[in-house]
Amino acid sequence: MTNNALLLEVKGLKMYYEVIGRGWVRAVDDISFRQFKNENLGIVGESGCGKSSLALTILRILPPNARIVDGEILFNGMDLIKAPESEIRRNIRWKRISMVFQGAMNALNPILTVGDQISEAILAHEDVSKEEAWKRAEELLKMVGIEPSRSKHYPFEFSGGMKQRVMIAIALALNPDLLIADEPTTALDVIVQAQIINLIKRLQKELGLSLLLISHDVSLVFSISDHVAVMYAGEIVEYGPTSEIYHKSLHPYTHFLMDSVPDIKGRIRPLGSLGGAPPNLLNPPPGCRFHPRCPYALDECKEKKPPMRSVSADHTVACHRIDELRAKWYG
Numbered sequence: 224m225t226n227n228a229l230l231l232e233v234k235g236l237k238m239y240y241e242v243i244g245r246g247w248v249r250a251v252d253d254i255s256f257r258q259f260k261n262e263n264l265g266i267v268g269e270s271g272c273g274k275s276s277l278a279l280t281i282l283r284i285l286p287p288n289a290r291i292v293d294g295e296i297l298f299n300g301m302d303l304i305k306a307p308e309s310e311i312r313r314n315i316r317w318k319r320i321s322m323v324f325q326g327a328m329n330a331l332n333p334i335l336t337v338g339d340q341i342s343e344a345i346l347a348h349e350d351v352s353k354e355e356a357w358k359r360a361e362e363l364l365k366m367v368g369i370e371p372s373r374s375k376h377y378p379f380e381f382s383g384g385m386k387q388r389v390m391i392a393i394a395l396a397l398n399p400d401l402l403i404a405d406e407p408t409t410a411l412d413v414i415v416q417a418q419i420i421n422l423i424k425r426l427q428k429e430l431g432l433s434l435l436l437i438s439h440d441v442s443l444v445f446s447i448s449d450h451v452a453v454m455y456a457g458e459i460v461e462y463g464p465t466s467e468i469y470h471k472s473l474h475p476y477t478h479f480l481m482d483s484v485p486d487i488k489g490r491i492r493p494l495g496s497l498g499g500a501p502p503n504l505l506n507p508p509p510g511c512r513f514h515p516r517c518p519y520a521l522d523e524c525k526e527k528k529p530p531m532r533s534v535s536a537d538h539t540v541a542c543h544r545i546d547e548l549r550a551k552w553y554g
Contacts, residue, residue, distance in 0.1 A: 230401060230433050231258040231281075236294035238280045243288075248504045250276040252457040254294075255531075258450075260400070263427070263434045265448030265465070267441055267480070269501055273457040274437045275325055278403050281435075282322055283311050298401075318348050321394040322403040323387075325437075326410075330390060331378040337364070337389045338374030344396040363392040367422060384415035388422065395426065402427075403435045408443065420447060441484045445469055450537075453477045456502050456512040462531075463538030473540045473549055475517050511543070519544055 238251040250273045258264045266274050279285055281296055283303060296303040298320065303311065324330055332340055341360035345351060351359075361371035367388040378386060387407065394402055404423065408416035424447065427434055438444050444451060451468050453461040453476065461474040472478045482495030499516035502508050511529050514520040523543050531539045534549075542548070 228260040229257060230260045230262075230299065231435075232295075232297040233257075233281070234295040234297070236277075236280065236296065237292040238276060238285070239290055239292055240276075240286075241288045241290065242505065246505050247290075249457050249507060250504060251280055252504075252507075254454075254457075254459050256452050256459060256462055258401075258433060258435060260433055261427075261431060262450065263436060263448045265444035265451045266435065266437045266454060267444040267451060268439065268454035270439055271501055272454045273504075274439075274454055275405050277454075278322060278405050278435070278437055281403065282316055282320060283308070284316070313348070317344060317394075317399070318397045319399055320401045320403065321397065321399040322405065323390050323394050323407050325405040331386060333378055336375050336377055337381070341374075341389070341393050341396055344393050348397055359396070360392075363396060364389070366395070366426070367392045382415075383411055384418060387411065387415075387419055391419075391422065391426070395430065395432075398430065399432070401433045401435060403437065405437045406439070407436070408438075408440070416443075423447075441480050453480070456507060457504055458512060458541070459531075460513065460541045461539070463535070467535065467538050471549075471553055473534055473538075473545050473552075474513075474542050475519055475548065476513050478548075478552065511541070519548065 234255050236251055236254045239247040239249050241247055254277065266277065268274055280291060281303065291304055294304070298315065303315065331337065338357055338360045341363055342353065342356035345356040345359055346353065361374050364374055365371050369385060369388055381389065407423065408419055411419065420443065423434065426432065436444060436447060445465055448465045450463065451465050452459045453474065455476050461468060461472065461477045468477060469481070472481050479495055479497040485494060497516060502512055502515065508515055510526045511520070511524045514524040517524065521543070529541045529543045531541045532545060533539050534545060
């Protein structure tokens with residue numbers, strides 16, 4: 224839960240990828256949200272909606288064809304966009320904000336022991352001896368549930384779930400304030416997924432971490448997050464407390480997402496589905512980007528972009544038909 228101290232505030236962030244000869248992919252397009260200390264914030268949406276691009280923009284580890292067009296990323300009051308790269312590299316990236324990357328199981332160097340890879344992160348940012356860095360690497364492995372003696376082993380000697388634990392150990396090597404977890408359970412079976420999520424929950428409580436969880440897995444995001452931001456086609460379309468969005472989602476896209484998830488405790492019902500495909504972000508549709516797939520779309524939706532509207536103290540939605548849909552779905 225939050226302690227009301229603001230940690231991260233993103234304001235009007237726009238990040239586009241240039242495709243030579245074709246234009247700009249609007250991967251992150253006018254996104255705003257806030258995250259408080261000791262809070263779990265979930266970012267959920269379909270693959271390709273810009274979730275990972277948002278994370279990479281926050282850390283400023285973008286490819287050469289990417290450009291931050293507009294906006295602010297305020298971390299403890301510092302605008303990360305305006306800060307020089309040397310400052311980000313020395314004092315922010317990995318030291319204050321770290322990340323468990325999507326496909327992390329394949330991110331380990333196959334010719335270095337896991338101990339070397341954890342201690343490398345420590346040596347790159349802190350003035351400590353190799354012996355001290357190695358000792359801390361062993362402590363970190365123990366913290367994530369791996370026998371410290373395995374520090375001398377190579378990645379190929381570990382299972383998928385253990386590799387993910389090693390990546391979490393590397394991400395926590397410098398005791399960051401914010402951990403970004405991008406699809407942390409991808410390619411793991413359901414038992415190992417549960418183990419990894421329980422590990423993250425335990426470490427967050429023990430270390431006082433703030434967690435920014437990115438996933439297309441609706442059940443995962445809603446089970447671990449205090450607040451949820453729903454992304455569609457490069458934009459946030461709904462944001463609010465997890466329980467409120469779970470019980471009273473108001474954007475049609477969120478409503479369809481929730482309807483597609485089985486509930487083992489609820490009534491028996493057919494699962495919902497959503498036709499069509501997300502838009503091409505080289506040339507997104509005018510108005511509401513969801514309107515080509517939305518059964519409730521009107522002419523206004525096709526012509527005018529809906530603003531984010533407050534529907535309660537901490538719940539905002541970008542839809543022209545909020546009042547009508549609320550009455551239709553919830554009476």
